[in-house]
Amino acid sequence: MVRSTSASRPPASEAEGHPDALVGACAAQAEPGDLGWALAVLLRAHARSADRVLQDLPGGARAFRLLSAVEQGQPNQLALAQASGLDKTVVTYLLDDLAGAGLIERRPDPNDRRARRIVLTPAGVERLADFHTRLDRVEDHLFDGLPAAEVTELxxxxxxAAGRVREHDPTTCAHVAALAADLPG
Structure with missing residues (x-):
């Protein structure tokens, strides 16, 4: 793989006057094979577009992650926090907003009187399907021009790769439990 040298890159000062200086500077320094740059460009574009298409959802993209976790059958707030990667306190506030919007309900857990199960309402199911459709269009736009087989493979x-990272992420409960088991005492 051939990489350009720093001498072939424009100095940062040339990009500073550009209204989108950060993107301009990143684009100017892009090199073939630079995975971090490619992932960052795609992530920023996805995040901006997702924010726009989810703007009518209380809590935006974070609330969408929660609704998706509810849809996947996560039984309670702690499981939702773990599945969505959100802080438990944030989950509480988001669930309050989603309940206020009529998208979820907190129901008594038949197995534990102290616990509540989080379930989608019929309106929540309908809205979540709409949000999935919107995000599918965002992703289609991101990968426009790539053959379908390549998009599927990507x-x-x-x-x-994400599954492997998550599996080995030191912040996950499974990893912490394994480390704790290895401690003397």
């Missing part, structure tokens, strides 16, 4: 590889 998604598969990214999911596999």
């Amino acid at each position: 998604r598969r590889l990214l999911q596999r």
Whole structure:
């Protein structure tokens, strides 16, 4: 792989006057094979577009992650926090907003009188399907111009890599439990 030298890159001062200086500077320093740059560009574009298409959802993209976790059958707030990667306190506030919007309900857990199960309401199911459709269009736009087979392969590889990272992420409960088991005492 051939990489350009720093001498071939424009100095940062040339990009500073540009209204989108950060993106301009990143684009000017892009190199073939620079995975971090490519992921950052895609992530920023996805995040901006997702924010726009989810603007009518109380809590935006974070609330969408919660609704998706509810849809996947996460049984309670703690499981939702873990599945969505959100702080438990944030989850509480988001669930309050989603309940206020009529998208979820907190129901008594038949197995634990102290606990509440979080379930989608019929309106929540309908809205979540609409949000999935909107985000599908965002992703289609991001990958416009790539053959469908390549997009499918890219998604598969990214999911596999993300799963491995999540599996080995030191902030996950499974990893912390394994480390704790190795401690003397």
